[in-house]
Amino acid sequence: MNEVLRRAMYDANLTDLDLSARLEVDPKTVRNWMHGRIPHRRTRDALTRLLGVDEDVIWPRSSGAEKIHPTEIAGVYPRRTSISSLNWLSFYEAAKSEIGILAYSALFLAEDARVVRLLTEKSRSVRIRIALGAPEGTNVVERGVEDEIGEAMAAKIRNSLALLRPLLIQDGVELRLHDTVLYNSMYRSDDQLLVNQHAYGIPAAQSPVFHYRQSDDSEMFDSYLTSFEAVWSRGQDRSGILTRLSRCRAVVVPSDG
Template identity: 50%
Template sequence: MNENLRHALIRARLQPLDVATHLTVDPKTVTRWLAGRIPHPRHRLAVADLLHVDENDLWPDSIRQRRGLSNEIKAVYPHRWTVPADTWRSFFESASKEICILVYSGLFLAEDAGLLRILAERAAVGVRVRILLGDPESPHVAARGVEEGTGGDVMAARVENALTLYRPLQDVDGVEIRLHRTVLYNSIYRADDELLVNLHAYGTRAPEAPVIYVTQTERDSTATTYLDSFERVWRNAMTASKHT
């Protein structure tokens, strides 16, 4: 039963026969729409216009599919800097099993003392915390700095600063920090089955690039792609203590 359509008809004081007459369709067709069948796109638009509502209000699932969206996309932020600080903190605080961070420097997190405390607290209650930073000597780190317009030396210095700030976490049981030498196509932040993915774009600094909030709803999903990517980088990374 399409409850949205039924309630819209009640509010408009129309009967299924009225809709059928207006659209020149069989009344049984409208009955099937009320039972849950999704109309042809032109009929969806016509019904929405007749009832003075948005098409998305009547058939939200259909609209999401048509636009290529899925239930696993929880939010899209136009820039990383538009993600509220409280969102980052509540995101990591919600983890009960695992926290993963894949970045080059992640300096904006490392400089947040409150967030570092959250990571330590989650590890103390059994949450596995894994942090992947770029190797300051990696040519990919230098290249990213050049791409962003800040310079290779600046990016390497940012990583070194982050390592210094993250270092106290290395003494916390349950926290592992490694260095990677891979091209970073996206920065990945994980709290159990939820991810914040900072999409990277050539010539654009990470804070200016979009972030998508994804939740893993099934094994073969968008989130799985990023989770698998993190694991591949993790396997080939070296322990930070061997470098610092």
């Protein structure tokens, strides 16, 4: 129990329900604060103003603690290849309402027949949104230059579209093609998010992946979702894409991007 916080609430004549209403958070979140969890910066600022107590009095080392281990970070992988195929299956198997994929090609997933079958089954009850790079897009070409694979990046996307055809024809699946600079790829399963960093000259498969879990007061998870929605809103919708898929045939292209 954070006795300083509890005392400050008592002195301010505010209950956990009062704070919940004024800060627009769940009462459970306030109780978590009382039991030691540290609110995010913007919430701490609002809370200390309400209580009339300096932040350092309630959380003497809050800044350092937040930097060391934000509660929404569930794990970090040094490279995407550190995540096994079974882990990807488990990740998506857990989804009950929302699956999202934002990448240039996501060919490593499209090449895994078990993942494609699982997602196809999930599409009957789960909303699935997939945003891949437009093969002819200028930013896809630029990413190919960065990875030193040239036109192979566009070929990888066409491979993915061909391999994902059984999934993409399902009614519960939405597909868009984007021409956006991606600073990371994102893979969502409900309240879990895997964010694959992009670094110049380094294939995505060899770049770090951060695993986030959404919480009542998460910030990073929500920021990435905002980015996902921004790219999604600018993407080309499904109209006309299935016609293009009918002309796609998979070819052998390395899937490390």
